[in-house]
Amino acid sequence: MTRATLLTITAPTGTPAEGDAGFALADFDAPQVRITDLSVTRGDGVFETIAVIDGHPQALEPHLARLAHSAQLLDLPEPAAAVWREAVAAGVRDYRERNGEAGSGELFAKLIYTRGVEGSGRPSGWIFVDEGEDFSAQRRGIRVVTLDRGLRHDVAESAPWLLAGAKTLSYAVNRAAQREAVRRGADDVIFLSSDGYALEGPTSNVILLADGVVRTPQTDQGILAGTTQAAVFAFFEERGLATEYREITADELRDADALWLVSSVRMAAPVTDLDGREYPVDAELTAELNRYLLSRTE
Known part of the structure; x- marks a missing residue:
């Protein structure tokens, strides 16, 4: 029997x-x-993936807001937040009831919203809940390479029709980038703009620590605003460190004291190597950060 809901x-x-x-x-x-659903024939739709820890969907409201923002960028009708919210809760309950002890660990809920069957004028939507991947090794460290995204850092302003900053179903480029990382002996990617600025990973936000300040590239560069990134900033602010959104050059990225890639399900993965340069990993700090992220109730 399939365990997923x-x-x-x-x-x-x-x-x-x-x-x-x-x-x-x-x-x-x-x-x-x-x-004939346009998600299949055109990749025309948006999605969100929400971590579910001990039955609690993390950052549910920010994820619903981001789903609505992505839909707006694609000129899709605004999703009914109340319906999607209740559906997530119902899906998590069903999964946990059917799977017993197996449903008490790290799960995820994926929300998929599409333009629907071509010609129908009616959007389609699904949610599925399943067990998450084991990210314990990646939470201890990953090797990363930088790749040129081929677009300027200001593309969201200069060419909004490219949908930079929307979480769309068109993930072929992101998957290709991750395969290229593997070919280069790495685990993941940080995209750089064609004019030399650090952006994001295919499925993650970039966090760097430099000179006692925790930074992330500002999101008006066509970067997906990260729900986990916001929680990471809260973690460091509680410990007295300054946080900052700003443009970050490729050189600043490589000169950072520490780097993490953060995302909703994997949480915080410290970078041990970037383009062949080794980075020290504060294992205790990273473990504390991941405990904080996994314990969120909002």
């Missing part, structure tokens, strides 16, 4: 009819997506 969002936008929750449990092993 799947829900179809029957009312992804607007207000459901009276007595209709706007979502329904579905058979994970049964066909669900029509071949």
Whole structure:
């Protein structure tokens, strides 16, 4: 029996009819997506992946807000936040009830919102909940390479139709970048703009520590605003360190005292090597950071 829980969002936008929750449990092993859905034929849609720790979806509201922001950038109708919120809760409950002890660890909920079947004019939506990958090794350290994204750092302003900063289903480039990292003997990637600024990873935000200040590239450079990155800043601020959003050059990135890639499910992965340069890892600090991230209730 498949352990994952799947829900179809029957009312992804607007207000459901009276007595209709706007979502329904579905058979994970049964066909669900029509071949003419524009998510399949065009990658035309958006998504979010939410960590679920001990039954609690982390940063649910920021994720729902980011889903709505991505939808807005794609000119999709605004998703019905109340429906998606309740569907996440129902999916997590169902998974935990069916899987017992196996449902008490690190899970994830993936929200998928598409333009729908071509010609229908009606969006499609799904949520599925499943067990997360074991990231324990990556939380101890990863090797990273920089790759040129091929776009200027100001592309979100100069060419908004490129959808920089939207979390779209069109992930072929991100996957290709990760395969290139493996070919180069690394685990992950940090993208650089064509004019020499540090941006983000294919599935993560960049955090660097330099001169006692914790920084991340500012998000108006076509960078996806990170829900976990915000929590990382809160962690360091509680410990008395200054935090800052700003443009960061490739040289500043390489000269940092410490680096992390952070994301919703993997949490904080310290960089041990960037383009062949070794970085010291404060294992105790990183472990404390990940405990903080995994313990969030908001």
